[in-house]
Amino acid sequence: MRRLALAIGLCLCVLACRTKVPPPPVAAKNIFILYPDANGHIGGINVANKAGSVDLASAYLAVQIDRDDTAPGAPVVLSKDDADSTFGAVINALPDPEKSLLIYFQPSKDEIAADSRATLEAAPAEIQARHSTDVSVVGHADSTGDPKANYELALRRANKVASELTALGVPAQILSIESRGDADPLVKTPRGVPEARNRRVEILVR
Amino acid sequence: MLKRRACATRYLPKVLGILFALTFANVCLLAEEFAGTCKRVHGQVSILRGNQTVAAADGVRLLIKDVIQTGADGSAGVILHDGTLVSLGPASAVAVEDFVFDPANGKFNLFLKIFRGVVAYASGKIEQLSPTSVRVETPVAVIGLRGTRFAVSLDPKTSTAAK
Numbered sequence: 001m002r003r004l005a006l007a008i009g010l011c012l013c014v015l016a017c018r019t020k021v022p023p024p025p026v027a028a029k030n031i032f033i034l035y036p037d038a039n040g041h042i043g044g045i046n047v048a049n050k051a052g053s054v055d056l057a058s059a060y061l062a063v064q065i066d067r068d069d070t071a072p073g074a075p076v077v078l079s080k081d082d083a084d085s086t087f088g089a090v091i092n093a094l095p096d097p098e099k100s101l102l103i104y105f106q107p108s109k110d111e112i113a114a115d116s117r118a119t120l121e122a123a124p125a126e127i128q129a130r131h132s133t134d135v136s137v138v139g140h141a142d143s144t145g146d147p148k149a150n151y152e153l154a155l156r157r158a159n160k161v162a163s164e165l166t167a168l169g170v171p172a173q174i175l176s177i178e179s180r181g182d183a184d185p186l187v188k189t190p191r192g193v194p195e196a197r198n199r200r201v202e203i204l205v206r
Numbered sequence: 207m208l209k210r211r212a213c214a215t216r217y218l219p220k221v222l223g224i225l226f227a228l229t230f231a232n233v234c235l236l237a238e239e240f241a242g243t244c245k246r247v248h249g250q251v252s253i254l255r256g257n258q259t260v261a262a263a264d265g266v267r268l269l270i271k272d273v274i275q276t277g278a279d280g281s282a283g284v285i286l287h288d289g290t291l292v293s294l295g296p297a298s299a300v301a302v303e304d305f306v307f308d309p310a311n312g313k314f315n316l317f318l319k320i321f322r323g324v325v326a327y328a329s330g331k332i333e334q335l336s337p338t339s340v341r342v343e344t345p346v347a348v349i350g351l352r353g354t355r356f357a358v359s360l361d362p363k364t365s366t367a368a369k
Binding site: 068095098178 | 243292350352353354360
């Protein structure tokens with residue numbers, strides 16, 4: 001009986017001790033790792049200090065660097081699970097990417113195309129859902145007419161969309177209004193060619 | 207009383223002028239300094255701005271030179287004005303040392319400093335339009351980028367103080 005009590009006591013003690021052991025430090029080493037982009041595309045990074053340099057250009061390739069004066073170690077490919085055990089939480093904590101809404105316009109005018117009304121009217125909900133305090137309203141023109149006039153036209157278009165948004169309840173101070181004139185077409189055309197897809201205002205919600 | 211009122215009237219235009227100048231300067235300054243906004247703020251997260259500490263919350267704006275830092279239970283995200291994404295795990299700190307996003311004039315610059323903790327990054331338009339304009343520093347190495355998503359965890363022993 002005494003032995004049983006002792007055994008139970010020992011078990012409890014071990015359990016208690018176990019729960020008291022502090023978790024290992026989150027980052028005991030300096031690790032750099034390449035992740036695939038949200039769309040699966042794999043880019044690349046270069047990691048360099050005064051002792052050396054290494055390129056990471058495949059998914060979950062990681063390198064350890066001890067100090068700023070010690071060369072990077074040999075890169076190691078981690079399994080997705082191993083990578084996620086250290087980095088999954090912070091990768092998941094990345095905010096949603098900016099959302100782009102396109103509003104199209106009548107040729108040479110700041111009049112919103114009828115079929116873009118629905119997109120415009122849905123914009124305030126999108127802004128609110130993201131609790132956004134940073135919205136760009138960027139006006140564009142196609143390449144008919146001269147660039148200076150197109151800059152002004154694209155600015156009028158952006159102002160038009162901005163005033164519609166404020167009328168729909170979006171606070172004016174979160175909007176930044178810009179014009180790119182005809183310098184940033186969605187569809188490249190020869191000079192002077194009308195192109196409906198370039199007569200647009202892009203609303204960027206961040 | 208009459209004298210005082212006359213005095214006030216005399217100085218009013220000057221005072222208004224100064225007020226206007228200050229407000230205008232302030233607005234310009236803010237527009238110049240704005241870099242991005244905080245998102246997905248959880249637990250203890252603060253912003254160091256000069257000698258001040260500002261509480262971080264979703265939608266709070268970040269200015270150039272701000273340091274965003276998380277406590278042991280904290281995590282936070284940042285979306286910069288060009289769409290660059292940054293996230294911080296617990297006990298982490300990142301400074302937006304410089305930020306210029308001016309596509310109309312072809313001017314770009316992004317300089318981030320990661321001081322400590324666990325941090326992830328996903329590229330935005332500055333990196334797309336001008337990859338050489340992006341610089342990310344850590345205490346042990348500098349990171350060059352080619353349109354990508356990466357993460358870093360830092361050893362507390364080689365981490366540096368945020369300021």
